[in-house]
Amino acid sequence: MLEIMENHQLKASEIKENYSLVDLLTHLGYVPVKRVRNEQLYLSMLRDSDTTPSFSVNDKQGTWYDFGEGKGGNIIDFGLLYWKGLSFPEVLEKIALTCDGSVSVLSAALNYKRQPLVEKAPNYEILDIKDLGSNPAILNYLESRGVGQVAEGRLKEIYYYVEDDDKKRNKFFAAGWQNEQGAWEIRNLYFKGCLGHKAISFIPNSEKRLSVFEGFFNYLSWLTENKFAPDSVLVLNSISLLQVGIVKAQEFQDISLYFDNDPSGRQATLDFQAAIPRAIDRSGIYKDYNDYNDLIVAERRSYQLER
16 A cells, blocks of 8 residues: 555655545544535544534545534544644554554654644535524424524524535525624534634623533523523634633633533533633533533423423
């Protein structure tokens, strides 16, 4: 497969040219949930909380993009994020050994200049934005998540198309939540993503109290039980925006954190409290569940069974 130089050094360029990211993911035990033309969609292996396929791989171009993280790149960029504790040469070796098990990389070409993570070139267009109410499929989805009543006036119906590599336009619709950059976090029964640049969402209210959430479904879940809470609200829309959120939260005295009960959520809580010690972890409210929305969905099902 790959010709090894006599000094056993494996150049990064050879890794990119000779190894397939799909093949690497297969060897790591990941299989695509869905295929759309040249793109294969996976549940993200970079995030523990992914429940819908939002990690896209274009094996023809040798690129990937994680819609939840707002990051993408080539096979080496993936390896550096997947094996965070390894050095650059160790990641090159890990990729080679994982893919074929026969390559021993003693050292790597250290003069490789790592390319920055790139955002996927837009291949979509928003066709229409409507108030909730005209699309039963969207309403039913929001009801299934237990937030149908509080979503009105806070979410929109987003109609858009995505253009594939053959220039074919595939039309979709989803519930949309807007961030500070004017982009839309979109969700439906089958997809989770962002149309535009990832950014936080901030809802001003109290000048002293702030409640912080990872995603908007957790905010809406909290809202179902706290309809008249005076708190200002900060939704990160991605754990990768934690530092942006910390800066925004500095001005508030009373800060409540409602992050997920998974490794990334717990680490985010620790990082947030390390930066702002007065922030209080509220995840105990849904301690038996991954997040606030899981609690609301479970309570909704229990109520329906009792009726």
